[in-house]
Amino acid sequence: MDDFEVLGFSAAEKSMEVSLGASSRFFAGHFPDHPVLPAIAHLVLVDTLVKRCLGEGAGIIAVERARWLRPVPPGTRLRVRLTEARDPAQMRFAIDGDEERVSEGLLTWRAPGPE
Amino acid sequence: MTAAAADALPPIPHAGPARLVTRVVRWDASEIVCEGRIPAPGPWVRDGRCPAFVLLELAAQAAAALDALQASATSRGSAGERRAAGPGSIVRVRDLGLSRPTVAPGRLLRAQVTRGAAAPPLFMFAVRVDDDGGQELMRAELALHIAGEP
Numbered sequence: 001m002d003d004f005e006v007l008g009f010s011a012a013e014k015s016m017e018v019s020l021g022a023s024s025r026f027f028a029g030h031f032p033d034h035p036v037l038p039a040i041a042h043l044v045l046v047d048t049l050v051k052r053c054l055g056e057g058a059g060i061i062a063v064e065r066a067r068w069l070r071p072v073p074p075g076t077r078l079r080v081r082l083t084e085a086r087d088p089a090q091m092r093f094a095i096d097g098d099e100e101r102v103s104e105g106l107l108t109w110r111a112p113g114p115e
Numbered sequence: 116m117t118a119a120a121a122d123a124l125p126p127i128p129h130a131g132p133a134r135l136v137t138r139v140v141r142w143d144a145s146e147i148v149c150e151g152r153i154p155a156p157g158p159w160v161r162d163g164r165c166p167a168f169v170l171l172e173l174a175a176q177a178a179a180a181l182d183a184l185q186a187s188a189t190s191r192g193s194a195g196e197r198r199a200a201g202p203g204s205i206v207r208v209r210d211l212g213l214s215r216p217t218v219a220p221g222r223l224l225r226a227q228v229t230r231g232a233a234a235p236p237l238f239m240f241a242v243r244v245d246d247d248g249g250q251e252l253m254r255a256e257l258a259l260h261i262a263g264e265p
Contacts, residue, residue, distance in 0.1 A: 003158050025158035029133030038133065039205035040159070040172045047166055060168055063211035063255075068204065105208075110216055 004045065009052055014082040016049045022074035037072035042103045045080050046093045050109050053082065057112030064090065066105030072097065125149060125180035126187070132157045136176040136226065146229045147181035155220035164217040170224065170253040171211060174242035177226040179203045182238060182261050203261040206237065211255035223247040236260050
C-alpha cells in the first residue's frame, strides 16, 4: 500500500515514523468535506509495524482496548511505537503526532504462520 | 419495532471507498443489522486480503446509521425526510476479538449492532460482524462520538 510513506523505522525501538499525505486513500470519502484519518487506519499503521518487527505473517488478532484521542488530518507525520506488555502475547501501542498522542491501546498479536 | 428500513441506503456521511455499509436490513430503537462489503481494490486490501480489524469500521458505520435513523424517526416532520448523520468517529474500543487475521474483500458481510449506554455525544454499542454464512468474524464493544446534524 502506498497510502503512507515510511520515513523511518527502528526494529530495536519497535518504532516507525510515517507521513500521511492528502492523496492517501485512507482519507478518500472519510469524510468528503472534512478529511480525517479513520480509526482503522491507525490500526493499519500499528499492524504494519508489527509485521516489520515480527515478520510479514504476524499481525493483530485482538484489541483488548484502544482509544483515539484526537483527529488526524491529511499532511500529518506520526510516530508509531510498540512496547512490551505484561502478557508476552500482547503489546501496547501508541501513535503520536508532532506534539500530542493521537491513539493508544493494548493488542494481541499472532506469530507468523498459516491462518 | 420503530421502523423497518430494508433496502434503505444508510444515512451516513461516508463516501466512495470509505463507505463499507451498503444496505440496512432491519433496525429498531435498540438494534440494527446492515450488510456491507470491503471494496477491492481499496485502501484496506493488500495482496488480495484485508486485515480483519477493518470490520470494526463496518460495524461503526452501522452504529452511526442506527443513531441517524432513530434521530430521524423521533424528529421526523411531515415531509418524512431522513436525517443524515454528521461526521462521527470511533473513540474507544474494548474486547475486539477476531476469528481470523484477514478476510477476503468483496464478500457479503453482515453487521449486527446493539445500542448500549449513551452520554451524548458519546454512544456505546456492542457489535458483531458475520460472513455470509453466519460465521462470526469480529466482536467488540465500541464508543462513538457522534456530532449530530452538520
